[in-house]
Amino acid sequence: MTKQDKSSPIRIPMPLRYGINLALIVGLWAVFLALIQNGIITNYWNGILIMVGINMILATSLNVATGYLGQLPLGHAGFMAVGAYAGGIFMKSTPAADLIAEGNTAAALPYVLAALLISALIAGVFGLIIGIPALRLKGDYLAIITLGFGEIIRVVLTNIDNVLGFKFTYGAAGLKRIPKFSTFTLVFVCVVLCCGMIHMLMKSRHGRAILSIRENEIAAESVGMPVTFYKTLAFVFSAMLAGVAGCLYAGYLGSLYPSTFKFMKSIEILVMVVLGGMGSMLGSILSAGVLTVLPELLRSVADYRMVAYSLVLVLMMIFRPKGLLGGYDFSMSRLLEKVLNALFRRQPKNKQEGGAADERAEE
């Protein structure tokens, strides 16, 4: 024990870990903002950055249900659609449109926050309605029932106006002239908050319970875990975040069409999760970024995009079913500790589970 001073590895204490991560996030945001304001990041690329952020939220939220809970919901686009329409209709009905048109974004902020909250809540309610019956089933049945619900949401969005007889979703013609409230900063903050919330959930005892259901549902149930409760919790949480992403999407494009939220969209999100590695947040974030930016760079071969996506799915499952990163999650503090230890030549005795937040990964 006397040797402890020399041989024990350097560890960064807990509050400092969060401090480092927070500083890095703020720094990252400042760098991007400066680049946007100086015009180095053009308007076109600013839009792509916003789409990257939205896809990051979608991928990480699906990762909660697929990677951590171990189920395969195929209706994620449905929740996104619910969030998008809820946010879009709310924003259209408030005076926020005029405020944003005048450039008075600060005054519109409460409305934007309310829209995000409403989207999350309504998508969460839909997640609950769908989740309670769907989660009674397993595997393939769960996949097909969520697919069915996703399609029903789309059919309803397309046809509800004809039935009710008033202008609500505007059917296939599309919901237009939604105020464009999604700025880079708003999306950035949302991505950070979403990833932070997922991280905190997964590190808590509730998160451990969700992981135990993935590993062995029967064993989890037999040690007294309320399996149904945790399955529903993870599913609703995932749906709520998808709703937030949908709301940001509505505020970015300004118009919504039911045909956007087809089964294909759900599969696109699934590809992001599978490629990055089911159960790895960093994997979802990175692959969402790459799979959003890459098609923009490769416009000339855009026709082959979906073929490539589907090939990626099949090849990944056959050759590397855990995804590119597997279950690996990045921790800035762990990396710093390693560097420090290497610098001062201290060999860590046993591998420490890095408990630090990896919000750093939100780039």
Add this chain to the structure above:
Amino acid sequence: MDWLSLAFSQIVNGLQAGSVYALVALGYSMVYGIILLLNFAHGDIIMVGAYTAFYAMTAFHLHPVVSVVLAVLVSTALGVFVEKVAYTPLRSAPRLSLLITAIGISFLLENGAQLLFGADTKSMDPMVRGGIRLGTTTVSFAAIITIIVSVIAMAALSLLVRRTKLGKAMRAVSEDMGAAQLMGISLNKTISFTFAVGSALAGIGSVLYLCAYPQASPTMGSMLGLKAFVAAVLGGIGSIPGAMLGGFAIGLLEAIVSAVGLSEWKDGVVFAVLIVVLLVKPTGILGKKITEKV
């Protein structure tokens, strides 16, 4: 008298669509029964079969019968090929991986077809014309042929599964894969054979679909496949008579929904039926209850 003839023609329409669903549902049901895989790519095999028949008749001017045989052969070969390339390497993998692979194959076929043949719908002259007048309504020959062919195919399948050695092997593998292997049944052969039979039925289904709606598009298989899957679940997945029953039920249901003027809601209603079935009786009408072992 008018509503009676309307009802009659809607029932015939429903039976015609239902027999296509039933043929496709059989493929789903057999594959699910044997390796517990929801073969998402099954619907897209129909699409490939339809394109084969379409090009054989329009571009190469082959005789319809030759084209039909060609379509069935191509579908069968494709089904077995997909099984060998994509599903066999994953036989011991988790179910989730297998399911994602199936989705991947389905999208690969759809988007591949879109690249090869274009995204537009290709129309052709109807293969079968005319019909029989029955009182005030006309029953088209296409409907009669569809119903007769599918009934023959289903009868042949029942005989195959019940009376032949391969059918016995299929039933054994679906009951207990390990025990069947110990009894000297070749798993690979049996599973490939199941895929071949299922895909051949899908090929027949594709030709019958072309009889009813003489057009082919890259995405025609996905919705048809999903509805056929609903039919298989409704009848009880893994059960052959159940798949037939479910197919006809879904076809008739669609005809009824269209007849009351809600044809835009058709897809929604079919999926609603699926959800109700899964909640009320997840084993379907004729399915067996499976108790899960710890």
